Amino acid sequence: MIIIIDLILMLIDLTYSIISAIIRTLLRPRLKSVDGELCLITGAGGGLGRLFALEFAKEGAELVLWDCNTEANELTAKLVREKGVKAHTYTVDLSRRDNIYQTAELVRKEVGDVTMLVNNAGVVAGRRMLECPDELLERTLLVNCHALFWMTKAFLPHMKARNHGHIVTVASTLGLFSTACVEDYCASKFGAVGFHESLTHSLLAEEGLDGIKTTLICPYIVNTGMFAGCKIREELQGLIPPLDPLYCVQQSMNAILSDQPMVCIPRVMYIAFLSRALLPWDANVATYRFMGGDKCMYSFIKTKEQNTNGHVKPC
Ligand SMILES: NC(=O)C1=CN([C@@H]2O[C@H](COP(=O)(O)OP(=O)(O)OC[C@H]3O[C@@H](n4cnc5c(N)ncnc54)[C@H](OP(=O)(O)O)[C@@H]3O)[C@@H](O)[C@H]2O)C=CC1
Numbered sequence: 001m002i003i004i005i006d007l008i009l010m011l012i013d014l015t016y017s018i019i020s021a022i023i024r025t026l027l028r029p030r031l032k033s034v035d036g037e038l039c040l041i042t043g044a045g046g047g048l049g050r051l052f053a054l055e056f057a058k059e060g061a062e063l064v065l066w067d068c069n070t071e072a073n074e075l076t077a078k079l080v081r082e083k084g085v086k087a088h089t090y091t092v093d094l095s096r097r098d099n100i101y102q103t104a105e106l107v108r109k110e111v112g113d114v115t116m117l118v119n120n121a122g123v124v125a126g127r128r129m130l131e132c133p134d135e136l137l138e139r140t141l142l143v144n145c146h147a148l149f150w151m152t153k154a155f156l157p158h159m160k161a162r163n164h165g166h167i168v169t170v171a172s173t174l175g176l177f178s179t180a181c182v183e184d185y186c187a188s189k190f191g192a193v194g195f196h197e198s199l200t201h202s203l204l205a206e207e208g209l210d211g212i213k214t215t216l217i218c219p220y221i222v223n224t225g226m227f228a229g230c231k232i233r234e235e236l237q238g239l240i241p242p243l244d245p246l247y248c249v250q251q252s253m254n255a256i257l258s259d260q261p262m263v264c265i266p267r268v269m270y271i272a273f274l275s276r277a278l279l280p281w282d283a284n285v286a287t288y289r290f291m292g293g294d295k296c297m298y299s300f301i302k303t304k305e306q307n308t309n310g311h312v313k314p315c
């Protein structure tokens with residue numbers, strides 16, 4: 001008998017979530033205020049990270065900016081301060097767990113408890129696996145995936161103590177479906193998606209933690225330079241163009257500020273995600289070949305080779 005009641009309650013919940021998701025998609029959802037929040041952004045010296053900092057500053061959040069590139073990070077801080085917002089910079093190598101924990105402690109002492117965490121920093125080896133130094137492949141996993149564990153372990157306890165906070169994971173569409181020649185990146189982003197989802201389930205399952213929100217962001221190619229050269233079949237490029245970084249960040253901000261659990265940017269990427277799960281493997285291979293998704297990284301790898309001259313930029 002109880003199971004029947006539970007089943008009816010579950011079906012009501014399910015219908016309600018579908019209807020509210022549709023309404024959220026069609027109407028403009030109410031956005032929360034982040035005025036007075038302490039927001040930490042990793043990779044703040046780079047493309048999306050800097051734009052996230054500027055958007056959060058516009059919304060009135062105080063900022064803690066982490067990057068391994070001190071100069072680029074200071075420039076972000078300068079731009080943020082010009083908006084009359086406080087910004088605190090830290091030079092951190094996210095591939096080093098000890099460095100993350102030490103810097104987190106320093107932030108707690110010098111600034112206070114972080115209430116919003118935007119795990120944005122990411123790297124990609126950009127070489128064919130068999131020709132790539134092991135350390136470079138390993139670095140992708142450390143920065144894009146392992147660092148999520150250490151960041152969460154460092155900052156979640158204080159959010160839990162106050163039942164207040166928000167953890168944002170900037171993953172990728174390549175965390176939902178994959179392509180050739182980016183094994184390190186796909187493994188790390190699939191890992192990031194899995195980590196994020198499990199963390200979200202853990203928070204939902206624990207009583208009294210309804211004040212801690214999570215958002216997973218899965219963008220397609222963004223014109224920041226990170227994936228310069230990556231392209232699909234020429235005739236289809238106009239149909240699914242690379243994203244403008246500001247558009248990507250504004251769409252992400254809408255998702256974050258409306259406490260949306262996940263967003264694919266652009267929305268058409270949900271179709272690729274769904275077809276990966278629903279269609280037979282060979283059917284996906286056929287659509288990849290037709291759309292140029294199978295070899296989309298070839299020119300990226302070539303461009304990266306030319307830009308770096310075969311050298312690895314140390315963090
Ligand atoms: N660009 C794209 O097409 C897409 C990007 N994404 C994801 O979005 C996020 C942001 O990407 P994007 O802005 O394009 O990337 P960028 O390379 O422009 O910026 C990344 C920033 O992170 C910093 N960083 C790299 N490694 C470390 C490290 N070990 N410790 C601390 N900071 C580090 C970089 O510093 P430095 O410059 O010195 O290396 C850089 O400032 C990433 O997670 C990426 O995977 C998702 C989908 C598409």
Ligand SMILES: CC1=C(/C=C/C(C)=C/C=C/C(C)=C/C=O)C(C)(C)CCC1
Pocket residue numbers: 171172173174178179219220221222227230231232240272287288291292293294296
């Ligand atoms: C594989 C594939 C596609 C191409 C996807 C690309 C090119 C994704 C690039 C993503 C990047 C660069 C993410 C970075 O984090 C299509 C055409 C959508 C069709 C379905 C299969």
